[in-house]
Amino acid sequence: xxxxxxxxxxxxxxxxxxxxxxxxxxxxxxxxxxxxTRRAVRHALSVGYRHIDTARIYDNEEDVGxxxxxxxxxxEEIFVTTKLWNSDHGYDRALRACDASLRRLGLEWVDLYxxxxxxAHARRETWRAMVELKAGGKARAIGVSNxxxxxxxxxxxxxxxxxxxNQIELHPFLFPRDIVAxxxxxxxxxxxYSPLTRGxxxxxxxxxxxxxxxxxxxAQILVRWGIEHxxxxxxxxxxxxxxxxxxxxxxxxxxxxxxxxxxxxxxDLHTSWDPTGAP
Numbered sequence: 001x002x003x004x005x006x007x008x009x010x011x012x013x014x015x016x017x018x019x020x021x022x023x024x025x026x027x028x029x030x031x032x033x034x035x036x037t038r039r040a041v042r043h044a045l046s047v048g049y050r051h052i053d054t055a056r057i058y059d060n061e062e063d064v065g066x067x068x069x070x071x072x073x074x075x076e077e078i079f080v081t082t083k084l085w086n087s088d089h090g091y092d093r094a095l096r097a098c099d100a101s102l103r104r105l106g107l108e109w110v111d112l113y114x115x116x117x118x119x120a121h122a123r124r125e126t127w128r129a130m131v132e133l134k135a136g137g138k139a140r141a142i143g144v145s146n147x148x149x150x151x152x153x154x155x156x157x158x159x160x161x162x163x164x165x166n167q168i169e170l171h172p173f174l175f176p177r178d179i180v181a182x183x184x185x186x187x188x189x190x191x192x193y194s195p196l197t198r199g200x201x202x203x204x205x206x207x208x209x210x211x212x213x214x215x216x217x218x219a220q221i222l223v224r225w226g227i228e229h230x231x232x233x234x235x236x237x238x239x240x241x242x243x244x245x246x247x248x249x250x251x252x253x254x255x256x257x258x259x260x261x262x263x264x265x266x267x268d269l270h271t272s273w274d275p276t277g278a279p
Contacts, residue, residue, distance in 0.1 A: 010050065011250060013232070015164040016187045019111070019141045022079050023227055024247060025051030027193060027236035033060045040238045041067035045078070047244050053167075053193075053234050055083035055116055056101055065105035080105065081112040083145060084130075089115075089122035094129035098138055113139035114167055118151040120279040124158045131161045141165065145193075146275040149182045156186065167191035170231060171222055172262040173201050173269040180229075191232040196222050196246075198271040206265060210258045217245055224249045225262050 012020035026044040031037045037060040041052055045068070054064045061082055068078055082105065088097035098113060113133060115126055130142040143165030144155065155163060166183050168176070170192035183190045201207060202218045211218045219235065223246055226233040235246040254262070 010048070013189065013230070015112075015141050015189055016162060017141070017164065019164070020079075021112070021141075021165075021189065021232055022049075022051035023232050024223065024249065025049065025053050025079065025081070025232065025234045026243065027053045027234040028060055028064060029053075029055070029058055029193070029236055031058070031060060031236065031238055033063055035063075036238050037063035038067040038070070040243065042071050043240050044243050044247075045071040045073050048247060049243075050077055051079040051081075051232075051234075053081040053191075054105075055085070055114075056088070056097065056104075057083070057085045057116065061101055061104040062106075065107060069106065075107070079111040080107065081114065082110050083114040083116035084126070086117050086119050089119045089126045091125040091129045094126050095132065098129075098133050102138065109137055110139050112141045112143060112165060114142070114165065115144045115147075117146050117273070118144070118148075118275060118278050123151070123154060127155055127159055127161075131159065134161075143167065143188070145191075146273060146278070147179075148176075148275055148278070149178055151275075151278070152179075152182055152186075152188070162186055163188055165189050165191055165232075167193055167234075168275075169194045169270060169272050170226065171195050171197050171201070171269075172207075172225055172265040173197055173267050174271075175263065175266040184230075189232060190230075191234060192226045193234050194271050195226050195233045196235050197269065200271055201269070204265075206261060210254070210261060213258065214252055214254065216249075216252060219246055220249050221254070221262075224252065224254055225259070228254050228259060
């Protein structure tokens with residue numbers, strides 16, 4: 001195994017209840033199952049990542065689990081997230097789905113289990129199952145993904161257990177201040193998926209200008225922007241050098257004038273799913 005690099009990623013922030021979550025993780029959305037996923041996860045862990053984010057629908061949970069075991073890094077040092085897919089909503093189905101994910105991962109627990117999408121007519125029973133999974137120790141923390149303010153309000157109205165995380169697409173070109181403010185008010189940590197805009201805005205001249213001014217790459221600016229706002233960032237790549245680059249974001253800060261420029265780039269750019277109209 002490669003010796004962890006000097007930039008080993010250990011900064012964390014506490015979730016509600018105290019569970020620490022590393023503020024940068026490796027996302028494996030659309031990373032092909034098999035050796036591509038295993039290679040990416042092994043390399044990320046070897047250079048200091050301690051947070052891996054997968055999901056049932058990604059079809060690579062088994063490879064994530066195998067790579068974790070092959071890495072030589074103790075399980076207790078790695079924060080593992082997976083997610084409940086749409087077809088598994090409802091109390092009984094959600095309980096079974098978590099068990100199935102744990103079997104594929106080869107783990108006794110996950111550090112974070114998320115409701116992947118706000119499926120209508122089943123959210124309350126699904127959330128009841130999520131609470132049960134946390135109480136039983138199969139998930140050390142629970143949360144949601146792609147939830148808007150009204151979806152979050154529904155959860156809070158139906159349960160006294162507040163989601164610990166809301167994972168949403170988030171970057172300067174998609175900065176939903178209403179969701180962020182709601183989460184901050186209720187102590188919900190915001191995670192940013194697709195923080196690099198899936199590459200669509202990396203060449204943007206305004207991003208490049210900030211990167212040049214600070215001696216960083218555009219990808220590093222986008223990841224660091226989220227960190228400056230207190231978000232957990234989940235960049236993805238299968239390329240070793242890019243995996244390392246996306247982690248090298250703790251040796252600099254973005255000055256206020258540049259943050260102001262970046263914050264003004266919002267254009268409601270969804271590069272993945274748009275949950276705005278989800279009932």
